[in-house]
Amino acid sequence: MERQAPRFLARQNFPLLLEQLVEHGYRLHGPQVRDGAIVYDTFHSVDQLPRGVQDQQQVGSYRLITSSNKRLFHWANGPQALKPLLQPAREVLWQAKRDANGALAFMVPESSIAKVAVIGVKACDMAALALQDQHFLQGEYEDPGYRARREGLFLVAVDCSYAADTCFCASTGDGPSAQTGFDLVLTELETGYLIAAGSDKGLSILPHLPLLDAQPQDLDIAQQQHADVVAMQSRALQPIPIGGLDRQRGHPQWQDIADRCLGCGNCTMVCPTCFCHHQKDELAIKGDESQHVREWDSCFGESHGELTGFQVRKTIKHRYQQWMIHKLDSWQEQYGRSGCTGCGRCMSWCPADIDFVKEANVLGGGSE
């Protein structure tokens, strides 16, 4: 469903939206300040949301500042959003049991659908969700655990009213306003919220809220806000044609990056579209039961490209190439578009200050 025409929800009535979602059986999950960052987790009250908080992000830096601003969503993003919810960093896929006679039985953990309403999903993360859906649900094989978790989600997106220095979603075409995939979408204004449905689930919530007609001046402000956030974005990822980076494997800039890159994999951990995970067995101490676990993995890790006795990607240069060429180039062949949605996390959380956008623009043949 396309984004519907918005109505208006006064600021003091915002808690009613949360109440309605709880009323409809959803657990609330949303942004809050913890350990100096905005993180998404379960919450119960509007007071837990990051009111008056703003993130100041630069390559290699993430800091929060607070102000008297009443807004709840006047920030860009934190290190994670939806990915840990749908693709947990650690998950038991199945369990094997061996009886005294050596017979094996395999069991899959119950994946009951938990109803979770995520409040305040930014446009970059909505776009990333669509990419994860493609990977885990729309290929030849469907991931059953991801499917169960995805089914239970109610997504309340919010248009960005602020961009960090690391944001570049306008250049990837994914923001700063949410476009599709949400159940409800909010535009936060000083006095309240424009609210619109994007699905039947979202439509069914609206009649329970004390909504007013959106005033023309509110719509104007929303439009201006969007334009301001676009203008605020100081960096832009130049489009890369299919093969555009793959053909540049001989470029000297890769070695220059590799000399700075620590190979830590932070970029892949915070990237909302990175999907790599490894699988391993954990045998119970009694020896009769073993859990088959999957955990996030990174193409920067030594074991990622390892076959027994053979390492496919021996150097950090090869691993950085795998990360960037996959993300921006071969992803297009796999899923019809680039795997980057402009959130900028890979830069903020890079301990070596590597500017992904600048490097990609150099390697892609354009300007910085």
Added chain:
Amino acid sequence: MSRDYQTQTPIAARVVEFIQESDAIFTLRLQLEDAAERARYQFMPGQFNMLYLFGVGEVPISIVSDPLDDDIIDHTVRVVGRVTRGLAQLKKGDRLGLRGPFGHGWPLALARDKDLLIVTGGLGCAPVVSAINYALKRPEHYRKLSIVQGVKHANDLIWQHRYDDWREREGVEVLLAADEAGPAWPFHVGRITELLDHVTTAYDNCVVMICGPEGLMQRAAELLLEKGVPPYSIYLSMERNMQCAVGHCGHCQLGADFICKDGPVFVYPDIRERLLQEGV
């Protein structure tokens, strides 16, 4: 269309026979324990299963038996790591887990009524054994079967009796080469690619299936192109770190391809560039 849920969780299988092929190579003959699963299970040569050793982990192993064999699924395994070392300890009657089959196999339908050329290098290349067996069982479908195998040292050749058997068959030729050989080696001494000058395959009307180290596959494929084999008649079986086998875990990516589901068998032009790249 999404596949069966079962492909992501193993089912129990029993070792019905354990055959020691050489010091480091063995064949596990497996039967699924559940009758309904046995009836449902189908595969084609070149596809692989994930074999699960209890408490240790999974490993991708190609299937070497024939699709029409009753119930028994054969896997020839080389001891290379933790899981395969454990699999080597299994005995008749032991149980393990199996999920599969995965991937695209050899183009055996495309090869019908043509010459079939198999080129393998290294230590007993299991992925092509199923194709060889398939063709031998159906001699009326293939004009000639040529098997070219190269090893580094003469001692590395396993299954010599099998090559001898194959050589006796009508319409089958077997050419062997060793880079280094002792005095008792009756075959070619030198590179496997040199054998391609002697093989009698009709290069303009054949399908080639290659398996082995990437460098060897690349050299053999290029030489065959020079000899006039059409590029889209050359197929290669690739190997990478496969963990999920369903295109999700990301380890086996080769450019835009996931080897587990887009391969492991590829037509040469589709991966020609990749074989020349380092670190892909």
